[in-house]
Amino acid sequence: MSHKFFLILTVIIRIFKEYRLRSALSILGVAFGTFALITMVSVSDSLKEKSRLEIEKLGKNLVVVKSGKVRVFRRRSRSITTAKTLKISDATAIKQQIDHVVKVLPSFHISYPVRRKGTTIFSTIIGVGREYPEVRNIKVKEGRFYSETEEKTGDKVIVLGYKIAKDFFGSEDPVGKTILIFRVPCKVIGVMEEKGSDVSGEDQDILIYTPLKTAMRRLANVDYINTIYVQVDKKENIPFVKKKIKELLRKRHHIKKGEKDDFTVLSPDDYLRMETEALHIFSILGGVSATISFIIGGIGILSIMILIVNERMEEIGIRRAVGAKKSDILFQFILESAFISVSGGLSGVFLGSVLSVSIFTIFSLPHTLSFQWILFSFGLSVLTGILAGVYPAIRASNIKPVEALRRA
Structure with a gap:
């Protein structure tokens, strides 16, 4: 052979x-x-x-409701129109009336100048509930996230994203220090772990987190929100939940047949x-x-x-x-x-x-x-x-x- x-x-x-x-x-x-x-x-x-x-960075089985008309282009969500019709009561209704919904977190995003010792950085401040880290699959690296009491009373406490903490404090421990958001002094109680950009294109490390009541009342003085995070029990149920959210919000916002929505419902698949x-x-x-x-x-x-x-x-x-x-x-x-x-x-x-x-x-x-x-x-x-x-x-x-x- x-x-x-x-x-x-x-x-x-x-x-x-x-x-x-x-x-x-x-x-x-x-x-x-x-x-x-x-x-x-x-x-x-x-x-x-x-x-x-990257979908995991957005959060497990997450549906995001945004106020106004939003288009996704190259993963980034861009507002085409704005609206002030999204309310905390809408988030409550989604939680109470739609099946397969596990958690609902109303949120208010606003961009403000943030100052400390002559350094000024424009950043996005997110007013949101204390369950946000769990829903968005992120963790606190230093210090802690705000408590239920701080959330209810609207205390002026903040948790910094990883990059913005480095920009302001370098190697110094930021926990316990104070920075100015616009003209409001806020106490740093924690720093988030490094996360990077999520599937929506938003860099999680340059954000600042604060209780929803703090953002709405003490910082912006508004009665509306601009984002609702909805966690669904299973991935297979996301299309059903999206459909039901649209139907519910159209009814609550009195949008007639043929009229355009004043909100946008997005899932990870929309970004991808x-x-x-x-x-x-x-x-x-x-x-x-x-x-x-x-x-x-x-x-x-x-x-x-x-x-x-x-x-x-x-x-x-x-x-x-x-x-x-x-x-x-x-x-x-x-x-x-x-x-x-x-x-x-x-x-x-x-x-x-x-x-x-x-x-x-x-x-x-x-x-x-x-x-x-x-x-x-x-x-x-x-x-x-x-x-x-x-x-x-x-x-x-x-x-x-x-x-x-x-x-x-």
């Missing part, structure tokens, strides 16, 4: 030398198919994993819709390019094997004349075509893996290189070579010794 394999290997090396260009093109076709498939799947899986992680569509197109194009490459590689192997059969008539005739079986000839030519595809497959696996890891590193994406997909891609390349070699192998095995020797 080892002698036969060595003989076949010697023949294949000779073929590579005689048909350098055709062999190289055949290998490249299979290699590119394997390379494209591995890279496409790896990058696609990595982007999906990144999206999943454009990206999901782009990923879908990317996957389709990657699959098509990989398929075309495998077909081209298969055709290349098929053509070169047919040429090899035609030029090795004498060899085939002599082998058949001295007792070689049809199965021996069949096995030899299939093995030769498989060897070409294995060379292409290994090259494609190496290049695809290297490029995928490089993309993960350069763009700070999750590493999701799948060993199963590598095996599948390599197996597909080998299968391409075997299938492409079947016809030439059958043709070679059916050559009669007398006819082959006569033609030679």
